Amino acid sequence: MADSIALGPDGQINHALAVLRGEIREGELADHVHFLPGIDLHADPEMRIAGRYNLTEGRLFDLEVRPGGQGSWCALHLSFPAPDLTGFGALGFALRGASPEMQILRACIRSGVKCGFVDCFFDKHILMRPEESSHVDALPVQHRHNLPLQAPWREMILFLPAKAFDLSLIDLRVFLV
């Protein structure tokens, strides 16, 4: 996936995810794991996150999270450089994944504003089950007060459980239409 030729504001994030699907490496988890430019895992330092990640060809990653303490958050941050949503109707994603124990994830779009940021959560909870399953959700762009049409920066954030868990994130695609 050397060429970044996908057009539109969702082209960057989808290109980064495509590159990640081609990566093969493994490593230790920490409060901050930089997978690729624009794809990072951040965890509450109080969680004292440990465990391993494994990037394998054709899927995003497998995580084995083993925290040493009690924290409040653990999330995958995906840079989503779409400063102007004017003229678009929906922003969404399709995800495939699995987890040996049932897990609930939440996704949001974080938009930069003058005094920090605002989070606009997707309505549906993402249920990860032992069997590989799909999840699709979308936000109507024009009708969400926590989703400003103009923002200097945005991220798509996938909130993971802030506890011990195993998760295989097989695929993720983002769309803005």
Add this chain to the structure above:
Amino acid sequence: MTLALIVPVHNDADGLSVLLQRAAELDCFDQVVIVDDASDIPLSESDLPESLRDRSLLLRSDESGGAGHARNRALEVVDTESLLFFDSDDLLTGELPCLWRELQGRAFDFCLFKHHDSRVLERDGWGQMPVDNMLWRLAGVSAGGLRVPDSAARPCLAETANYPWNKIYRTGFLRENRLKFSEIPVHNDIAVHWDSFSCAENILVSDRVAAIHFVRPGGQRLTNRRSRDRLRVFEPLRHAAEGIRDRQGAQSPLMLALIRFSFGLMNWVRGNIPEKIRGEYDRRAAGFIDCLLDEGRALDWLNRRDPVLCLKILLMQAQGRGIA
């Protein structure tokens, strides 16, 4: 490492064509061995995609010996280090080359991978049948990529559908242990499946869905056969039981898994044979249960491990002896 695709075919040139086209696209096979099991119109080189011809071997049997015989023939001649047995009416997915690359440099006797069953698609789903999913979950390997299952997981995984095409085998493992498919009309794959689990030192599992299995009720697949051929189910089951008893013990976790599997299969077969042969079937089942229970010596053990199964299987045996 090198990989072969082995496909027995009987009157399914169309299915084979689709499968081989897919195999050519995936570009992960160093050899393709096709065994034409007495098709009415013999297969020829022209039935193989051009891009695979230089690495293909086409064998022909003039008398049908069944899929087991065909697979055994291919196993004798294949010259790759690893192999995948496959059916002509199933399909490979794009996950297979990824899995194959992951296996490079890994030591394994066989690698079990997930499959998609067409019956799940009928319910708008993807993946394996619920019972197989449950077993993978119990084994603790339902997600998480390529891994070595712990010893407690093996019996769970052995209970999954005993297909040959959900495993990449090391050719040497099959040959060194003289593992063969049963050369009988149906259930040819039971013995090699259980022998694999009882012989293997190195098993790997992958949650990648690398094959699509099509089940068509009323079709020509062996699964749909309802004749007296089904009475021969006890041959591979007995072979599997004897193998486990010799290698792992008559009261081993793998034997318990085989008893569970056998009970389910025997019930299924009984419900799928004509009424007129049920009496004979029940008598054979009673004899086989003796073998499973090590002539009664394993009865206490089974009763302690799974009293409900123990009761059910004793009732089945009593039925075969005309007691129940």
